[in-house]
Amino acid sequence: xxxxxxxxxxxxxxxxxxxxxxxxxxxxxxxxxxxxxxxxxxxxxxxxxxxxxxxxxxxxxxxxxxxxxxxxxxx
Amino acid sequence: xxxxxxxxxxxxxxxxxxxxxxxxxxxxxxxxxxxxxxxxxxxxxxxxxxxxxxxxxxxxxxxxxxxxxxxxxxxxxxxxxxxxxxxxxxxxxxxxxxxxxxxxxxxxxxxxxxxxxxxxxxxxxxxxxxxxxxxxxxxxxxxxxxxxxxxxxxxxxxxxxxxxxxxxxxxxxxxxxxxxxxxxxxxxxxxxxxxxxxxxxxxxxxxxxxxxxxxxxxxxxxxxxxxxxxxxxxxxxxxxxxxxxxxxxxxxxxxxxxxxxxxxxxxxxxxxxxxxxxxxxxxxxxxxxxxxxxxxxxxxxxxxxxxxxxxxxxxxxxxxxxxxxxxxxxxxxxxxxxxxxxxxxxxxxxxxxxxxxxxxxxxxxxxxxxxxxxxxxxx
Ligand code: SF4
Numbered sequence: 001x002x003x004x005x006x007x008x009x010x011x012x013x014x015x016x017x018x019x020x021x022x023x024x025x026x027x028x029x030x031x032x033x034x035x036x037x038x039x040x041x042x043x044x045x046x047x048x049x050x051x052x053x054x055x056x057x058x059x060x061x062x063x064x065x066x067x068x069x070x071x072x073x074x075x
Numbered sequence: 076x077x078x079x080x081x082x083x084x085x086x087x088x089x090x091x092x093x094x095x096x097x098x099x100x101x102x103x104x105x106x107x108x109x110x111x112x113x114x115x116x117x118x119x120x121x122x123x124x125x126x127x128x129x130x131x132x133x134x135x136x137x138x139x140x141x142x143x144x145x146x147x148x149x150x151x152x153x154x155x156x157x158x159x160x161x162x163x164x165x166x167x168x169x170x171x172x173x174x175x176x177x178x179x180x181x182x183x184x185x186x187x188x189x190x191x192x193x194x195x196x197x198x199x200x201x202x203x204x205x206x207x208x209x210x211x212x213x214x215x216x217x218x219x220x221x222x223x224x225x226x227x228x229x230x231x232x233x234x235x236x237x238x239x240x241x242x243x244x245x246x247x248x249x250x251x252x253x254x255x256x257x258x259x260x261x262x263x264x265x266x267x268x269x270x271x272x273x274x275x276x277x278x279x280x281x282x283x284x285x286x287x288x289x290x291x292x293x294x295x296x297x298x299x300x301x302x303x304x305x306x307x308x309x310x311x312x313x314x315x316x317x318x319x320x321x322x323x324x325x326x327x328x329x330x331x332x333x334x335x336x337x338x339x340x341x342x343x344x345x346x347x348x349x350x351x352x353x354x355x356x357x358x359x360x361x362x363x364x365x366x367x368x369x370x371x372x373x374x375x376x377x378x379x380x381x382x383x384x385x386x387x388x389x390x391x392x393x394x395x396x397x398x399x400x401x402x403x404x405x406x407x408x409x410x411x412x413x414x415x416x417x418x419x420x421x422x423x424x425x426x427x428x429x430x431x432x433x434x435x436x437x438x439x440x441x442x443x444x445x446x447x448x449x450x451x452x453x454x
Binding site for chain 1: 166224330
């Protein structure tokens with residue numbers, strides 16, 4: 001019950017709610033637990049609440065680490 | 076899908092696997108426990124164990140909230156659902172977990188109790204507002220990820236002055252359980268396995284941050300890497316842990332920096348701190364009585380506490396004798412060590428809690444690992 005996927009925020013709605021999209025499915029979730037979310041952000045949604053906002057720079061850095069590691073390897 | 080597909084790339088997984096093989100010392104063994112069921116699920120689903128060298132072993136930990144709730148609390152929820160005028164609401168997974176005498180909430184519902192599934196705590200609040208003549212009890216379970224949503228619902232109930240809503244609180248805390256795995260004399264007596272390092276929780280850490288594990292790493296001298304739930308996250312965490320073990324370091328590192336900070340989600344943490352307090356002790360399936368490992372509502376919220384409103388039974392009849400969930404949750408046994416696995420016990424007809432949620436070790440192995448067993452036994 002802890003599985004949750006990053007979803008794209010498409011619209012900020014009244015009462016701390018937002019519309020998010022994940023793989024073509026649109027859902028309304030609560031933003032009560034996060035601050036400063038805007039359309040275009042990705043949030044981790046769990047039991048109807050955004051728990052955190054994905055940091056695109058950190059995501060890029062992690063992916064870069066994976067790539068570098070491939071290069072470091074002896075052939 | 077963004078932030079999903081890139082973290083599932085098979086080729087990259089192979090290259091991380093190569094790096095792990097190159098770095099793991101063939102003369103030593105590496106026992107790594109993943110605490111979270113989300114990691115257990117990823118390991119089974121993507122067959123990650125097959126990518127690891129034989130001396131790097133993954134041990135599945137107790138981190139599935141559905142699996143760790145003892146039978147007595149499920150019985151208590153069923154008891155609540157059977158009280159006159161009560162509508163019991165909870166997350167989907169909880170409906171099928173067997174209590175004692177193989178009764179589940181789903182069976183209680185079939186026998187006439189008003190039991191309903193909700194996706195979100197806000198649905199529970201809506202239900203209570205729409206049905207003022209019913210007592211709506213939210214059977215709350217989960218780790219630090221589901222506690223803040225329960226807190227939001229309580230705040231709303233207070234704002235709306237809802238007199239027919241209450242929470243049967245079973246929220247538990249991750250760091251105390253990890254400590255217990257290493258610390259408890261009971262676990263030691265019952266047998267335990269060598270543990271060199273931990274993969275720390277993903278979504279739990281979005282809330283509590285990576286800081287709570289610092290004390291743990293230092294005190295128990297075990298490295299911790301917080302990792303996301305995608306397969307590359309898990310592989311990368313294994314690699315980082317192998318490195319730490321090789322170097323004799325025991326630090327908290329954060330592989331999941333895209334969603335986890337050192338301090339976590341302050342808004343969620345302060346909401347939880349306002350409304351909940353520690354229970355002196357709480358029972359976990361497989362770990363026994365764990366001190367300061369669970370939460371209850373604070374006094375100002377007593378009006379919304381189901382345990383104060385009803386005299387909820389507190390006994391614990393214990394597990395079904397044949398079910399090995401307890402040993403599996405401590406990492407001492409594997410699902411296939413259980414005689415009931417895949418015969419009497421399947422996800423459609425679970426005998427124990429580990430077969431219920433997708434993150435339970437038995438369910439994960441049943442769904443994704445069984446055919447691998449067949450291949451290996453054929454070979
Ligand atoms: S297979 Fe079923 S009965 Fe056996 S340990 Fe797993 S959940 Fe329990």
